[in-house]
Amino acid sequence: MSPDAHDRAAPRPGDTAPESGSVVANPYARTRQVGPFVVIEVSGEIDMASAGSLAEHLTxxxxxxxxxxxxxxxxxxxxxxxxxxxxxxxAEATARSRGGRLRLVSDQPRIHRLLRAAGLLGRFPPLPDVPSASSPPPPPPQRPSLK
Incomplete structure (x- = not known):
């Protein structure tokens, strides 16, 4: 493990583990349960330096x-x-392989443009808001066949 990776993996002073005890709190993501959903609230700048913190929550x-x-x-x-x-x-591939799903919530046009430019808008069609715990979940998106 590189020194940088070790610094990211080790808890920083003041970090506290969430109730589940599985992920150390970090400034980029927070995990909470909303009805049947696990919601990961992401904030700040997600780039090469911070993507590992998001990956911990997603995993x-x-x-x-x-x-x-x-x-x-x-x-x-x-x-x-x-x-x-x-x-x-x-994370989406792992969720799908386990019979689940991973969806995005975003009302930001720049996130939509990024997904479109990367060819991922069909894989991650953003929801405008976190669904309420009582609303029925929307069906998973249909992916075009590669055949």
Missing amino acids: AAVTGAAPPDVLVDLRHVAFFDCSGLRVLCR
């Missing part, structure tokens, strides 16, 4: 309860680059 969410139903709330993100997209794609 804990998609490998926890089976099948996972994860919502990644990007409404408070100031910057998001391909490093963030990479961890989202990995």
Whole structure:
């Protein structure tokens, strides 16, 4: 493990573990339960330096309860680059392989443009808001066949 990776993995002074005890609190993501959904609220700038912090939350969410139903709330993100997209794609594939799903919540046009430019808008059609715990979940998006 590189010294930089060790610094990211080790809890910083003042960090506290959330109630589940699986992920150390960090300034980029916060995980909470909203009805049947695991909601990961992301904030700040998600780039190569901070994507690992987001990945910790995503990994804990998609490998926890089976099948996972994860919502990644990007409404408070100031910057998001391909490093963030990479961890989202990995987490979504893991969730899907476990019979679950990972969806995005975003009302920001720049996030929509980024997803469109990366060819991921069909994989991650953003929801405008976190669904209420009592509303029925929307059906998963239909992906075009590669055949």
